[in-house]
Amino acid sequence: MRDRVYVCHTFYHVYVACLKEFYIADGGKATLVLSKMSNNFGKMVERAKESPIFDxxxxxxxxxxxFFPELAELKKxxxxxxxxxIKRIKFCKEFGRLQEKYIPIDFKEYKDIYVFCDSDPIGYYLNYKKIPYHAVEDGLDCIRYYDTARYDNRGHFKIKAWMASKGxxxxxxxxxxxxxxxxxNNISVLPYPCDKYVELPRKTLTDRLNNSEKELMLKLFVDDVEGIKKKVEGNDKTLLVLSEPLCDLDTRVRIFKDIICEYGTIDNTKATVIIKQHPRDLLNYRENFPEAIVLDxxxxMEMLNFIENISFDRLVSVYTVVDSLSFVEDKIYLGDDFMDKYEAPEIHRQNEAITD
Known part of the structure; x- marks a missing residue:
């Protein structure tokens, strides 16, 4: 049998897969599976094939x-x-079956399967094929802010969870x-328990990294490290804004203009604004924010931790958890109260809608 396989849907997933590989370090080999469903991995695909991190x-x-019109009736x-x-039982099995022709590998050949975001179709496929796997959180402490399992299944959750436990x-x-x-990452911050939660702090994975491992990740993810350094070095005061695919495009422009207006002055000095674009955010920031420096x-974003001599005075995030970032001291997380001004609260306050 082969050792491990990681199923990833985002750049962050691949980043954590790298951390886990360096941490395990048992001499085994790992396969990387990159889903094209929600993310364009671009040039990273070829770099991953050349990287020694994955076999x-x-x-x-x-x-x-x-994609499958025959499933529509089962969702009504x-x-x-x-x-x-009854419809849901049929849907889960049929969705898993229909996914099979698109699966690129034989998962039964692997000792350990790690799946990021098993709410996606791959989860239905593995359940349909009765293949055991390890789930990994989609984003850092993401369940703390949005427990998708309980939100998606609110109302008679215990019955639904029992049915899931039986397959x-x-x-x-x-x-x-x-x-x-x-x-x-951290069980203690999660509002609802789950017997299968296991904790592996990301800090445990990053604190042990050596320079060689950091360099391998930079080569995997970043096209032009020196280009990034030239963009952000030499500025007096700097504000780093993390973009996110929030609301519609017009509202998104308003959100980030408001953030820059509110937080763009540091120690009475107008800061240079750097926008780190989210991979799934399709807004043209260079056009809408011509005075800002845009990092694609x-x-x-964790790669900025590994680039020497890069630092920012202030960072602002709406929902992205920034605890793991070491290149900035003043970190501002805006969250639900901020977003209430831009959309109906029930759209983003999912955990508050969980009643069982």
Whole structure:
């Protein structure tokens, strides 16, 4: 059998997969599977194939349920909880079956399978095939702010969780029968318990990194390290803004203009604004913010930790958790109260809607 495989949907997922490989360091080899469903990995695919971190790299043409018209009827509300659950049982099995032709590898060949975001179709496939796997949190402490398993299944959650534990339906983040465990950064901050949560702090993974490992990750993710340094060095005061795919494009422009207006002056000095674009944020920041320096979304922000002599005076994030970033002292996390000004609170206050 082969040793390990990581199924990744974002640059951050690949970053954590690298950290885990360096941490495990057992001499085994790992396969990297990159889903094309929600992220364009671009040039990183070829760099990953050349990198010694992974033994093999495959792209995965993962398909959402809307790709299969035959599933639409199974998603319609019948107005009856029993009939709805019967439909859901059928949906989960059929969705997993339909996904099979797009799977690029034989998962049964691997001793350990690590899946980031098993709410995506890959989770349904592994459940359908009865293949055990390890789930890994989608983003740093993401369940703390948005417990997707409980939110998506609010109302009779315990019944649904029991059905998932028997393999009848699929629920993500540690509730499925074939999910061995659910790896998170910090169990203590999670509002709801799950028996399968296991804690592996990201700080444990990053603190042990050596310079060689950091260099390997920079080569994997970043096209032009010197270009980034030239953009951000030599400025008096600097404000780093982390973009996110929030709301519609017009509202998004307003959000980030308001952030720059509110936080763009540091010690009575107008700061140079640097915008780190989110990989899934398609807003043209260079056009809408011509005075700002824009760092593209083709690498995870954590790479800035590894570039020597880079620092910022202030960082502002709406929802991205910034605890792992060491290149800035003044970190401002805005969160739900800030977003209430731009959209209906129920859109982003998901955890508050969980009742069971």
């Amino acid at each position: 093999a790299v495959y792209e995965y043409d993962e398909k959402e349920d809307t 509300d019948s107005g009856n909880i029993v009939l709805n659950m 009848l339906i699929h629920i993500q983040n540690g509730y499925g029968r074939y999910c061995i465990d659910m790896e998170v 979304g083709s690498f995870p």
